Amino acid sequence: MSTIKLTYFDVDGGRAEPTRIALSIGGIEFEDHRISFSEFRQMRSSTPFNALPAIEMNDGVYTQSNAMNRFFGKQAGLYPEDPWQAFLCDEVMDAIEDLMHFLVRTFGMRGDELKAAREKLVDGAFTTYLRTLNARLEAAGGEYFADGRLTVADLKVFVWIRGLDSGVLDYVPTDLASRVAPLLVQHMERVAADPGVVAYYEGRGK
Ligand SMILES: N[C@@H](CCC(=O)N[C@@H](CS)C(=O)NCC(=O)O)C(=O)O
Numbered sequence: 263m264s265t266i267k268l269t270y271f272d273v274d275g276g277r278a279e280p281t282r283i284a285l286s287i288g289g290i291e292f293e294d295h296r297i298s299f300s301e302f303r304q305m306r307s308s309t310p311f312n313a314l315p316a317i318e319m320n321d322g323v324y325t326q327s328n329a330m331n332r333f334f335g336k337q338a339g340l341y342p343e344d345p346w347q348a349f350l351c352d353e354v355m356d357a358i359e360d361l362m363h364f365l366v367r368t369f370g371m372r373g374d375e376l377k378a379a380r381e382k383l384v385d386g387a388f389t390t391y392l393r394t395l396n397a398r399l400e401a402a403g404g405e406y407f408a409d410g411r412l413t414v415a416d417l418k419v420f421v422w423i424r425g426l427d428s429g430v431l432d433y434v435p436t437d438l439a440s441r442v443a444p445l446l447v448q449h450m451e452r453v454a455a456d457p458g459v460v461a462y463y464e465g466r467g468k
């Protein structure tokens with residue numbers, strides 16, 4: 263494979279973060295190209311779908327975070343071979359993708375409009391999705407979402423719950439996950455302690 267360049271915002275979260283961690287766990291060399299929001303505005307129209315993450319590899323530029331998670335997850339031993347377990351892994355990753363779309367609709371809002379939109383999300387979609395993901399994790403044995411081991415689904419949920427808990431989202435209470443989906447908070451701590459995840463953040467100087 264040619265060299266890999268993953269372009270995304272300079273945040274330890276969001277859509278590219280699970281892929282970055284999977285690449286690191288798989289020992290797959292890549293350029294972690296981090297850009298500012300103003301740099302993105304300048305290069306937006308040159309990306310395939312006017313969005314990030316974008317990845318350069320195999321002589322082209324490609325997109326879609328979950329496609330990346332599956333592709334590198336398979337190479338890193340983080341994606342189930344069994345079709346049913348793969349389905350369970352995919353369902354969880356796509357549910358987080360739904361949540362991101364709901365959240366993004368509130369970006370650019372300010373003041374009372376933002377407050378009302380975020381409170382509606384917290385009481386509605388966020389709670390529904392968190393509860394269902396909590397139930398999925400419980401049904402899978404309580405530790406990992408698929409295959410009884412760490413997969414890219416775990417990385418994606420880990421990044422999302424860590425973001426929710428961090429308080430970075432105005433009007434989203436930091437105790438939301440612990441109130442409605444306590445298993446997901448334990449899960450976040452489990453994934454954070456995974457040696458591959460620890461090594462990734464140590465490599466970032468975190
Ligand atoms: N389905 C795409 C969604 C990509 C996407 O919406 N990315 C956001 C950032 S996380 C973006 O670039 N938004 C910029 C814009 O819409 O102008 C994926 O999963 O990669």
